[in-house]
Amino acid sequence: MSSQEDGAAEPGPDTVGPSSSSSSTDNDATTGDIISVTIGATVPTGFEHTAAEEVKEKIGVDARISKDRGRIYFPITTDKLFQVHLLRSVDNLFVVVEEYDNYQFKESKEETLMELQELASKLPWTNALEVWKLNRTFKKKKGYRKGGNGTKGKPKSEAAGATVADTEQQELPQATSTVENQTEESVPEAESDTQDSVEAAPRAILIKFRVTCNRAGDKHSFSSNEAARDFGGAVQEFFQWKADMTKFDIEVLLNIHNVEVVIGIALTEESLHRRNISHFGPTTLRSTLCYGMLRLCKPQPSDIILDPMCGTGAIPLEGAIEFNSSFYIAGDNYDMAVNRTVNNICHIQKRRADKGSISGLPIDTVRWDLCSLPMRTSSVDIIITDMPFGKRMGSRKKNWDLYPSCLREMARVCRPGSGKAVLLTQDKKCFSKAISRMGGLWRKLHTVWVNVGGLHAGVYLLKRTEAVFGQTPEDVYESREELWFMYCFYFSFC
Amino acid sequence: MKLLTHNMLTSHVKGVTKGYPLLIKATEVKMNEVEFNPQFVSRMIPKLEWSALVQAADELGQRQDLPGELVPDYEKNEDFLKKVHRLLLEVEVIEGCLQCPESGREFPISRGIPNMLLSEDEA
Numbered sequence A: 001m002s003s004q005e006d007g008a009a010e011p012g013p014d015t016v017g018p019s020s021s022s023s024s025t026d027n028d029a030t031t032g033d034i035i036s037v038t039i040g041a042t043v044p045t046g047f048e049h050t051a052a053e054e055v056k057e058k059i060g061v062d063a064r065i066s067k068d069r070g071r072i073y074f075p076i077t078t079d080k081l082f083q084v085h086l087l088r089s090v091d092n093l094f095v096v097v098e099e100y101d102n103y104q105f106k107e108s109k110e111e112t113l114m115e116l117q118e119l120a121s122k123l124p125w126t127n128a129l130e131v132w133k134l135n136r137t138f139k140k141k142k143g144y145r146k147g148g149n150g151t152k153g154k155p156k157s158e159a160a161g162a163t164v165a166d167t168e169q170q171e172l173p174q175a176t177s178t179v180e181n182q183t184e185e186s187v188p189e190a191e192s193d194t195q196d197s198v199e200a201a202p203r204a205i206l207i208k209f210r211v212t213c214n215r216a217g218d219k220h221s222f223s224s225n226e227a228a229r230d231f232g233g234a235v236q237e238f239f240q241w242k243a244d245m246t247k248f249d250i251e252v253l254l255n256i257h258n259v260e261v262v263i264g265i266a267l268t269e270e271s272l273h274r275r276n277i278s279h280f281g282p283t284t285l286r287s288t289l290c291y292g293m294l295r296l297c298k299p300q301p302s303d304i305i306l307d308p309m310c311g312t313g314a315i316p317l318e319g320a321i322e323f324n325s326s327f328y329i330a331g332d333n334y335d336m337a338v339n340r341t342v343n344n345i346c347h348i349q350k351r352r353a354d355k356g357s358i359s360g361l362p363i364d365t366v367r368w369d370l371c372s373l374p375m376r377t378s379s380v381d382i383i384i385t386d387m388p389f390g391k392r393m394g395s396r397k398k399n400w401d402l403y404p405s406c407l408r409e410m411a412r413v414c415r416p417g418s419g420k421a422v423l424l425t426q427d428k429k430c431f432s433k434a435i436s437r438m439g440g441l442w443r444k445l446h447t448v449w450v451n452v453g454g455l456h457a458g459v460y461l462l463k464r465t466e467a468v469f470g471q472t473p474e475d476v477y478e479s480r481e482e483l484w485f486m487y488c489f490y491f492s493f494c
Numbered sequence B: 001m002k003l004l005t006h007n008m009l010t011s012h013v014k015g016v017t018k019g020y021p022l023l024i025k026a027t028e029v030k031m032n033e034v035e036f037n038p039q040f041v042s043r044m045i046p047k048l049e050w051s052a053l054v055q056a057a058d059e060l061g062q063r064q065d066l067p068g069e070l071v072p073d074y075e076k077n078e079d080f081l082k083k084v085h086r087l088l089l090e091v092e093v094i095e096g097c098l099q100c101p102e103s104g105r106e107f108p109i110s111r112g113i114p115n116m117l118l119s120e121d122e123a
Helices: A046-060 A078-086 A109-120 A125-142 A185-202 A224-239 A270-274 A289-296 A313-321 A337-356 A396-413 A426-435 A480-491 B002-009 B038-047 B051-058 B078-090
Strands: A036-042 A071-077 A092-100 A162-165 A208-216 A250-257 A260-266 A303-307 A326-331 A365-366 A382-387 A420-425 A442-451 A456-465 B023-031 B091-099 B106-110
Touching: A036 A078, A036 A125, A036 A313, A046 A071, A046 A260, A046 A289, A071 A078, A078 A125, A092 A125, A109 A224, A125 A260, A208 A224, A208 A337, A208 A382, A224 A250, A250 A289, A260 A365, A289 A313, A289 A382, A289 A420, A289 A442, A303 A313, A313 A337, A326 A337, A337 A365, A365 B002, A382 A396, A420 A426, A420 A442, A426 A456, B002 B051, B002 B078, B002 B091, B023 B051, B038 B078, B051 B078
Parallel strands: A162 A208, A208 A250, A303 A326, A303 A382, A326 A365, A382 A420
Antiparallel strands: A036 A071, A036 A092, A092 A260, A250 A260, A420 A456, A442 A456, B023 B091, B091 B106
């Protein structure tokens, strides 16, 4: 990390000041010399380590987990840049322009903002802009998918080219009812729109940009709004780019977390995280969160993996694509849910067929009642699901009755000894209580605390005990009174 | 519905003790190509009820020369594994129903989705 004072730079887009990262010169732009940069990635909070694991596995480098939750950083060389788009656990990617570990903000707001403005012309933009250019070529080739449209409202802009987020980096809210009404495939339209605008922007002449500022911490004298506005203004003047909130080529990120300041350039658009889903439901999970949950349970070849409350099928579908040597059975009691799941599966299969690959996925869909699963006892290796939250679906009272019955039924179908469950729930109290009464069938191995649509939730990794179902007091006797009686009876013999 | 799924499904109508395997009555069947993974198939075979798979294949007229009993050393027999792969993953029942062998209750299959919901009095 460098200090605030950087080398001086001349203004203008092509003659940005000397870079502070490794080996390049200003003129290696189009010759394809390999340069080394730092990539930042936002990941679902709680799954930073999982994401770092994936980076190690697929890119072969060690990632650093930021104190700012939900972010990891790792080095990469431009010849390997395309690999970042193979990562399934990241929501958004950006290339770091500069990082400050311990930025000393000035006392007054005026001085601080002035300094931010001065910063714009001093930053080592060259390498990051090269990476941004290189990254654009991948998108054009891939026919980049945009995911669901309008899944969240964009914040109102206060000034040209600036946008704000005053709180800590939040996960994007879940699909709203506007998206639910989209029954057609919105994806192909979205693709062509964005590609058109990218093609249309002539490169060196009129680059459009915006600044997104995320600020967290209680000792700052300024708001993210103000920082974005002033920094954005200085960037605009320095590069002579045009500020545009919605149709921009370059998104400059200004992330301020206490004394940690990171300036970056986005490599992905925001709506990437629901990559597999074209038919949304009210509570569709991000694919990155699904991937994190799947990695947690380490699917093995030939594992039978069940999602008994699949909703739109986000979890099993991600599994069928990324961990495709297992078999997925997605089930739900709601007819719209199973229909959406099948639609999403068909959409992916068609996309694969269009690319000339073998399209069939190892996944099936059933309509069922999860408290009475029509499955053979001990036939399932892994159960992975998003359990209904009291606030978004179901109710606290319903969960009180639902959780014990479904945990019991899941224990029945799950293979004793080797079986596992990965369960996401926001109703931690109800869940913990239900699990504590099932010690004979389920053992808690690990919990990951996550943030889903602004709600704090837990992902519980459970192990199915060796006990055969039908022989522990929990599964034989359903009511508490009977259970209590049974224990008394049993212990009176000891 | 794939036959691998069918192999796990059972009737859960109240009072039924011999609800497995469900009988398949198909009115529409499709083939859907899935990538062949020999390790997947050979590890899956021990988890299956082999006779139920054979019966299901028969009901769909897809049995071809599948043996009624498992042959020894099947793990190395790629031809055999390919046949099993095809049956487990590539044959799909799109329309029809599954029937409980004991009670006769029929569970409809539509768009490839079996509807296993029971009514209040059946559960």
